[in-house]
Amino acid sequence: METQLSQLQQSNAAKLDEMRQTVDEKLQATLQARLGESFKQVAERLEQVHKGLGEMNTLAQGVGDLKHLLTNVKTRGMFGEAQLASLLEQVLTPEQYAVQVATRPGDKNRVDFAIRLPGRSDSGLPVWLPIDAKFPNEDYERLLEAQGRADPVQAELCAKALETRIKLEAKSIAEKYLEPPHTTDFAVMFLPTEGLYAEVLRRPGLMETLQRDHRVTLAGPTNLMAMLNALQMGFRTLALEKRSSEVWQVLGAVKTEFGKFGDVLDKVRNQTQTVLNTLDQAQTRSNVMNRALRQVDALPESETQALLPGSEH
Secondary structure, three states: OHHHHHHHHHHHHHHHHHHHHHHHHHHHHHHHHHHHHHHHHHHHHHHHHHHHHHHHHHHHHHHHHHHHHHOOHHHHHHHHHHHHHHHHHHHOOHHHEEEEEOOOOOOOOOEEEEEEEOOOOOOOOOEEEEEEEOOOHHHHHHHHHHHHOOOHHHHHHHHHHHHHHHHHHHHHHHHHHOOOOOEOOOEEEEOOOHHHHHHHHOOOOHHHHHHHHHOEEEEOHHHHHHHHHHHHHHHHHHHHHHHHHHHHHHHHHHHHHHHHHHHHHHHHHHHHHHHHHHHHHHHHHHHHHHHHOOOOOOOOHHHHHHHOOOOOO
């Protein structure tokens, strides 16, 4: 019995060692597979993060390039003019506005764009509505930096500087481009970004001051589009009125011609009535002759041809 128990213990120990080894191998293989898969996923995520950082770096570099580009006054002006030109092209036809227009007779100053309004004079010359693009980017950037630092004092100073700049630009527009009756009695200052337009509108009484003192109204991209659509509807109304006037003139001419046509019809009717009366008289005479010849015997056809050659039809 002791020998059998010893053998059984040894056999159990061997089987336990075998089972332990098998379990260890399987656990190690599973752990390595799971760890390998996890590290692979982590590596992929890190690669995506690295790629995203590269894209962000490229984007930041592009923003820096754009900022550097807009620091150039001439380039910034071209940006505002290009955006203004795009809005005008979307709404108006090429005949309804012009580029680089000398709105004041004998003056060399030329406004960026001017809308051609119908003139009231007999000469047919148009009345121009000047629209000039302005982009005071430096003052606006200083204001944004002060707001980003949560510095209310500096932000107010920058906002006042921006307000002063806008007033100077409005005064310049009024002096260079307004000349009623060759132009409208007001001009439009276009601010190419909604953020800049919103900051200018936040200044208390600035819009009213510009309209009262300089006859200049402000416009951002959105409300300029609304203004242009309203003008386009006005142009269509004027075109309809012009067309209706032309149609009315044509109807008047047709009425005159129709009166003449009535006179001609009366003459034709009178002439026709005369012909009918003549025919009636001929018919009456024919009836009288038929009654007078009723007692006369008709001759044979051969004798008729002999007496009246060529009477056969």
